[in-house]
Amino acid sequence: MRQIKVTVPYPGFRVRYFYIVTTLLNAAHYPAEELADLYSQRWDVELFFRDVKTTMGMDVLRCKTPDMVRKEILMHFIADNCIRRLMLDAVKAADLAVRVVSFKGSLQALRNSEPHLNQRRLNRIERSRLIADLHEAITDTPIRQRPGRSEPRCRKRRPKNYELMTRPRHEMKEAPHRNRYRAETI
Structure with a gap:
């Protein structure tokens, strides 16, 4: 060692x-x-995980069975790879480093361009122009690099004062102190 x-x-x-x-x-x-x-540089890996989990909405998995959870995670990774590829193509055209392009900004630019790109009547020239515009929107505002910046790991919003649903809805009972009107009648 x-x-x-x-x-x-x-x-x-x-x-x-x-x-x-x-x-x-x-x-x-x-x-x-x-x-x-x-x-x-390991911090970049943490940021990539945050992009997949938080920015793409994978922080809460919605599927119930293990097989479907695997498929849901796989789809998030496929979407992440597609967005990363789009970012790579955009920075090659703009001669920038991938590190200075915002993942969230790229995702927003893609979501804004998607209705225009999915029209059937587009010819090849118009589609190429829209993709070039998308690349420009992705690389339009590079992220300022701040070396040595410390990112706090904390929650921005406080959790609500409600208990977790640990049983089926019909078995849960509302605590008497949660509703002030009910508390007054008791």
């Missing part, structure tokens, strides 16, 4: 340094600086 001490150069972080333990023992092939950089 190899232990690498990484110093955090950004002000405002909770830690000043941390350790990475790895099985990549050859320091010549795997310099400590590169491993530390790869470790810091």
Whole structure:
């Protein structure tokens, strides 16, 4: 095992340094600086997971059987790959890095362009123009890069003060203190 001490150069972080333990023992092939950089890039992976779960609405799965849940997850991944491919095509035409294009902005641009792209009477030239407009809309506002920015992992909205539905609806009873009118009559 190899232990690498990484110093955090950004002000405002909770830690000043941390350790990475790895099985990549050859320091010549795997310099400590590169491993530390790869470790810091893991945040992009977290953002990609957030894109799939939150932006595409996969945070709550709606299917009931395990087989259908697998299909639902697969469809979300297929849609994510299609949007990522569209983003890649757009940044190649605009000569940008994929990292500066917003996934949510790309999804919104696609949703806005979809009714126009799905018309049957479009010829090839008109469809190509609409796709070029879509690519321009995707790359129109690049994301500002802020290195070292810390993203808090917290919920923005507070949960409601209702209990969870843990039994079928007909078995659940309303708590008497939940409804003030009922509480007054008791």
